[in-house]
Amino acid sequence: MLSLSxxxxxxxxxxxxxxxxxxxxxxxxxxxxxxxxxxxxxLLGVAAGAARPEAGAVENGFARTxxxxxxxxxxxxxxxxxxxxxxxxxLGVGRAARRARAQDILLRLGLVPRDLGKRPAALxxxxxxxxxxxxxxxxxxxxxxxxxxxxxxxxxxxxxxQGQVRGEVERAGIAVLFxxxxxxxxxxxxxxxxxxxxxxxxxxxxxxxxxxxxxSMVFAQAARLLALPRVAAALAAPARS
Amino acid sequence: xxxxxxxxxxxxxxxFGLLALALAWQAGNWAFGPFVLPSLAETGAALAGLVAGxxxxxxxxxTAAHSLGxxxxxxxxxxxxxLLGGVFVPVGAAVRPVLTAILGTPPIAWVVLALLWFGPGGxxxxxxxxxxxxxxxxxxxxxxxxxxxxxLSEMATVYRAPALLRLTDLLLPRLAQFLAPAFxxxxxxxxxxxxxxxxxxxxxxxxxxxxTARAHLDLPQTMAWIVLVVAFLLxxxxxxxxxxxxxxxxxxxxPAAAV
Numbered sequence: 001m002l003s004l005s006x007x008x009x010x011x012x013x014x015x016x017x018x019x020x021x022x023x024x025x026x027x028x029x030x031x032x033x034x035x036x037x038x039x040x041x042x043l044l045g046v047a048a049g050a051a052r053p054e055a056g057a058v059e060n061g062f063a064r065t066x067x068x069x070x071x072x073x074x075x076x077x078x079x080x081x082x083x084x085x086x087x088x089x090x091l092g093v094g095r096a097a098r099r100a101r102a103q104d105i106l107l108r109l110g111l112v113p114r115d116l117g118k119r120p121a122a123l124x125x126x127x128x129x130x131x132x133x134x135x136x137x138x139x140x141x142x143x144x145x146x147x148x149x150x151x152x153x154x155x156x157x158x159x160x161x162q163g164q165v166r167g168e169v170e171r172a173g174i175a176v177l178f179x180x181x182x183x184x185x186x187x188x189x190x191x192x193x194x195x196x197x198x199x200x201x202x203x204x205x206x207x208x209x210x211x212x213x214x215x216s217m218v219f220a221q222a223a224r225l226l227a228l229p230r231v232a233a234a235l236a237a238p239a240r241s
Numbered sequence: 242x243x244x245x246x247x248x249x250x251x252x253x254x255x256x257f258g259l260l261a262l263a264l265a266w267q268a269g270n271w272a273f274g275p276f277v278l279p280s281l282a283e284t285g286a287a288l289a290g291l292v293a294g295x296x297x298x299x300x301x302x303x304t305a306a307h308s309l310g311x312x313x314x315x316x317x318x319x320x321x322x323x324l325l326g327g328v329f330v331p332v333g334a335a336v337r338p339v340l341t342a343i344l345g346t347p348p349i350a351w352v353v354l355a356l357l358w359f360g361p362g363g364x365x366x367x368x369x370x371x372x373x374x375x376x377x378x379x380x381x382x383x384x385x386x387x388x389x390x391x392x393l394s395e396m397a398t399v400y401r402a403p404a405l406l407r408l409t410d411l412l413l414p415r416l417a418q419f420l421a422p423a424f425x426x427x428x429x430x431x432x433x434x435x436x437x438x439x440x441x442x443x444x445x446x447x448x449x450x451x452x453t454a455r456a457h458l459d460l461p462q463t464m465a466w467i468v469l470v471v472a473f474l475l476x477x478x479x480x481x482x483x484x485x486x487x488x489x490x491x492x493x494x495x496p497a498a499a500v
Contacts, residue, residue, distance in 0.1 A: 048399050066400070073396040077414040086410070090402040139400070 001025050002143055002175065007046060007056035009039075016042050017053065018200035022177075026062075026142065029169050029176040029211075031186035034196030035235055040179040041070070043201065044147050047177060062175065066141035068149040072132035074120040080106060080127070081116040084134040091139060098138070105134040109164060126157045133161065137168060144168070146178045150185070162189050166211060183235065187212050187221045197234050204230045279461040287465035297469055303446035304435055304470065307363055309477070311370025312431040316424065318371070319378030326379070327386020337383065344376035352438045366438035366446070373434045374427040381423030385416035421485050425478055432474045 002024040009017040016039040024030045034040050045051040046058060048067050066087060074083045081099055084106050088098035106116060109130040120128050129149060136144055146165070150158040166189045168174055180186055186193045188211060195205040205228060212218050225231050269278040279287075291297040322340070326333025351372050355365035389412065397407050439448020447470045454462040 050395055050398055067396075069392070069396065071392065073392050075393065075410060075414070078410070086402075087400045089410070090397070090400045090406055135400075145399075 001059075001061045002047060002177065003057075003059045003061075004043075004047065005057050005059075007043070007053045007058065009042060009046060009051065009053045015200040017046070018202050019056070020196075020201060021203060022047075022194060022206075024143065024175045024177050026175050027169065027173040028191040029166065029178055029189055030192045030194060031190035031209075032177060032179045032194050032196065033181060033183055033186050033235070034201060035198050036181055038196050038199045039201035040181075040196060041147050043196075044145050044177065044179050048145050060143065062141070062143035064139055064141045065143045065145065066136035066139050067145040068129075068132050068136045068147065070148045070151060072120065072128040074128060074131055074135075076120055079117040079119055080111060080123060080131045083120065083131050084138055087135050087139040102134060102138050105137050106131065109134050109137075110160075126153055126161075129153060129161065133164070140172070142174055144174055144176045146176060148179055148181065151180070151182070158185070159188070165189060183222045183225060184218050187218050187225070193225070195231050195234050204234050276460065279464055283461040284464040284468065287459075287461040288468055291462070291465055291469065300445065300447045300450045300466075301469065301473055303363070304432070304439065304448065305473065305477070307366040307439065307446060308370055308428075308431040308435040311367040311435065312374050312428055314367070315371035315374030315431075316378045316427055319375035319380075319427075320382050320420075322375075323379040323382020324386055326383045327389075333383055333387075336379070340376040340379045343372055344380070346372075348373055348434045348437065349441070352441050355438070356442050361442050363445075365442045366435045366448070369438045370431045370435050373430050377427040377430065378420070378423050381419040382416065385419035386412070388415055388419065390415075417485060417489060421482060421489055424482055424485075428478055428481070429474060432470060436470060 002022075004020055004022040007017050007020040007022075008015065020043060022030070022032075022043075032040055032043065042051060044067070046053050047060070048065060049058075049060070075086065078086075081102055084102035085093075085098040088101060093101075103116060107113070111127060111130060111134075115123065115127060120131070123131065129152075133149065136146075144165075150161050153161065162185065165176065165178070169176055178186075178189065183193075187209065190209050190211065193205070193207045193209045194203055195207070196202065197204045207225070209221075212221050226235065263281060266278065267281050270280040275283065319340070322332075322336050326336050348369055351369045352365060355368045359365050359368060393411055394407075397411055402410075435446070436448040436451065439446040440452045441448075443449065443452065447466050451463055451466045454460075454466060
């Protein structure tokens with residue numbers, strides 16, 4: 001389980017996280033939503049261990065954590081296969097084994113064999129993001145942190161990749177902390193939806209949810225959430241870049 | 242056009258450029274006479290004589306030792322200081338003005354100082370080459386380290402990439418883009434400076450041979466030595482850095498930042 005309690009963090013221009021309590025259990029996908037600039041990415045960085053909180057505690061009981069960033073963050077000089085295998089290489093997995101595992105996952109995510117050697121510049125945006133997802137899944141994480149990973153993709157591709165992430169939760173029982181600013185995305189895939197206030201971020205709602213696939217149901221459920229006063233107030237706040 | 246076609250066209254245009262240079266040389270001979278510029282035929286005959294008679298081997302070996310020895314020492318020092326300066330900001334801030342000043346110092350001044358310090362012989366050319374190459378490589382290494390993409394570094398942190406993997410998979414490929422042209426420039430300067438220092442210091446090597454040919458007013462042989470040392474430089478450059486350039490060409494579409 002990933003557990004954050006009373007996490008506070010400030011930057012030079014003021015506080016960003018203001019006493020965050022959050023829990024991500026095994027086999028659950030928790031969506032973190034909030035207005036732009038509220039501190040969602042910072043919170044994910046704290047969960048990943050890339051940033052240290054000033055106060056509060058972060059307990060990560062998962063053995064292996066991986067992360068998918070908002071941009072794919074691929075090595076420009078490496079092909080899709082080697083990029084997808086990067087996490088395994090960091091773990092010391094041998095070349096043949098890591099490439100075989102990365103290839104399996106890339107093909108499962110929809111790449112075709114002729115794409116495997118292509119460098120990121122030769123791949124479409126959707127393919128690059130699939131490679132980034134493959135890099136994360138290849139290390140067989142039990143906790144996956146995702147920072148608005150599909151926000152730059154078109155609607156169809158986004159829905160497909162959302163389904164694949166949800167599938168990994170069902171299939172492998174991994175835990176996912178999924179940052180998004182799109183409430184319908186949260187409704188589609190999350191078991192829990194945590195709503196953050198505008199900066200400095202506080203948890204204003206922590207709601208149980210059931211993943212919804214049917215489009216009309218997605219919008220109805222999103223509308224119900226937006227009818228909650230604290231959710232509406234948090235998400236209607238002016239964006240801060 | 243296919244990759245092979247592009248390569249052939251490039252070779253063809255390269256040959257055309259060399260042919261144009263040869264024609265201009267020959268035209269210079271016709272216009273100004275053999276005492277200003279010897280003909281291609283005279284130079285070719287002198288060149289053949291130097292190579293066939295074995296007279297070229299020793300001066301070339303000596304110049305190569307001065308050039309490559311100085312290049313190796315200077316480039317190693319520049320690379321080490323550049324890497325340190327890129328990682329540790331105070332080191333970079335302290336070393337940069339010093340090496341920029343060294344870069345701006347005319348090589349002839351270093352030759353004079355080196356002659357006083359080391360006396361005539363191979364020490365002066367080697368030292369002068371080293372102080373010429375070091376700042377070129379230092380500045381490239383410094384820029385290369387500073388051009389690291391912090392988002393890739395963060396990605397590597399999240400995936401707990403060990404230091405060696407960060408070096409081989411993140412830092413070195415980025416550095417290569419900066420170091421390849423710096424190495425080629427530093428090597429070319431190494432040969433130029435080495436020959437110049439040999440001429441001025443009366444040392445052996447190609448510079449010494451050129452000084453002797455000049456004293457005998459033997460212009461074809463002077464030109465032959467020049468052609469020989471340039472050809473040797475090009476061959477050395479191709480042997481040392483062609484693989485690196487090939488790798489960069491294969492990754493030529495790679496943008497500066499991660500995607």
